[in-house]
Amino acid sequence: MTGLVFDRWRRIILAGAVLLPGMPPAFAQIPAPVAVPAPHDRLLPLQGGRNFRDLGGYRTADGRSVKWGLLFRSGSMHGLTDSDYRNLEARGIRVVCDFRDRKERASEPVAWPASAAPRVLSDDYDTDMHFMPPGDPKGWTEAQARASMAAAYPRLLRQFNSQYRRMFGELLAGHAPLAFNCSAGKDRTGVAAALLLTALGVPRATVIEDYLLTNRYLDPASLRSRDAAPSPANLLAGVSPQVAKVMIAADPSYIAAAFRVIDAHEGGAEGYLRDELGLSHADLAKLRDLYLTRA
Template identity: 45%
Template sequence: MSEVAEAPRLLPLTGGFNLRDMGGYATADGRRVKRGMLFRSGTMTLLTSEDEAHLVSLGIRTVCDLRRPGERDREPTRWCEPAGIHYFARDYAEASGVLSELLKQGKGGAEGMRQAMINLYRDIPQDHAPSYRHMFARLLAGEAPLLFNCSAGKDRTGFGAMLILHALGVPRETILEDYLDTNTHADFQRLFDGGAASVKRMAEFDRAMLAPVMAADADYLASAYDHLDAQHGGVDAYLADVIGVGPSERERLIALLVD
C-alpha cells in the first residue's frame, strides 16, 4: 500500500461528501504539502450543524464553490458566510461537470457516457478557468486554509486539485491517486438515499449508464493532461498563461503551502 493510501485524510463529518484534506502528499523534492491548508469536497448540503462548526473551527478562510447557480440554489452551502468566511461562486451557463446534464444527452449507453466523460475533461480547463484563477489568487494572497468544491467533488474539483498539487511539485502518479480516492470516499448511494438534489434526477437513469459518470477514471484525468499538452504546451504553460501562476507564483505557493 502506498504512502498516499495509508494517510487518513477524509474528515470525520456526519454529512460530509468526499470532503478531505489534501495535505501530507510528498513533493518531488521530498517535502510535504501542509496539513489543514487545502480541502476538496463535494456537496455540503447534508452537513450537520456539528459538521459546520467543525469546519469553522479549522480556520478556513476561503471557500470556492465551482458549481452553477442552479446547483447552488438546490443545494446551498450555508455555513461559511455566517462565519465571515470568504465565499466565491461564479454564475455561468456551461454544463461541463454537471453530471445530470450529461446523462440527459443519453448517447451510446454506458460506453457513450464514458466517452462523454473523457470529452468533458477537455472542456473543463477552458470552461472553469475563471474560477481556478480566483482560487489561486486567494492562495497567493495567503487566504488559506482554502476549501473548494463542486457537486460530486470529482470532476471540476478533481481538475482543480490536480492544478494545485502540480503547482506545489507533487508528482503526477500521486496526483492520480488523490483523484482516484473519490472512488473510495464518494458514497453516491448515501446521496440517493438522502434525497440530495444533485443526484435526484440521476436516480432515474440505468445504473450501467450511471457507473462511468459517477466514477473517477484514470483515463478521464489523462484526457485533461493530453488536452493541456496539445492546446497549451502542458500543465506548466496552462498555469502560467491561463491561470496566471508562473514560476515566481509557484515559488510563493510552495513557501506558503509546503513544509
C-alpha cells in the first residue's frame, strides 16, 4: 500500500471509525470522535444527568485540542432516563469507570439497557471518610469543612491510584468513548479529569477552569440529603446549609492540594504520571495522538 493510499485510508478510518475488510488491524483500536452538533455543549443535554460533560475542545500547550465526543466526566448516572440512555448510546460510550464505592452504587444503581450497556469498571471498597471534621456534623464550621475537603484530595490520589491506572489503561487501548464518574462528579472525578487533561498537555489554568465548572453544572438538589451520617453520596446530611455549600463546591484550594503533591514529585507532573500512574513518555505521546486533534 503506497503512502498516499495508506494516509487516505487512515483519514477515512479516523473520520468514521470504520474498519473495512483487508485494512490493517492496527486501526481497529483508533477511536474516532463522535459527531457533535456545533456549537459544542460541554454539558450533555440529559434529562437525568448529573454534571455529565464532555472534555472535548480544550487547547493543549502544543496547539492541539482534545477531541469532542470521546472523553466524558460525570456524577452518578442513577437518574438517567430512557431518552438519556438513547442519547448516550448514540454517542457510542464503550466504557464507564465508576469510582463510587459499593454502598454508593447500591444506593444509586444504574440500569443500563442491554442494547446500550457499556463495560462498567468499578471496585468494591469503603471510602475513607477520616478527612471529615471530628465531632457532630451539626457543629462543623465552614472553615473546618473547607480545610477537610482540601486535605481529602491528596488522599484521593493515593486511594484511587489503581482505578486511575485502569482508566488510563483503557484509554491507551483505544477503548473510547469512555466516561468516568463518582457521585457528584467533583472530587474523585475531578482528580481523574485533572490527571487526564494534564497527561494530554492541557495547561494547568485550563485544567482548573474545567474543575470549577462543577459550580455551574452541578445541581445541589440532585444530591441526597437524609438524616444519616455524611458519606460521599450524602454530603449534605446533618450539616448546616453553609457547610453543605462548602462541601459541594469545587473550590480552587481543593484541586490545588492535589497538584501540590503532583508538582512536588521528582520530575513534576510528568514524573508523577510516569512513577505513580505508569505512563511512560511513549504512553503520553500515544494518548495525545489518540485523543487530540489539530483540526
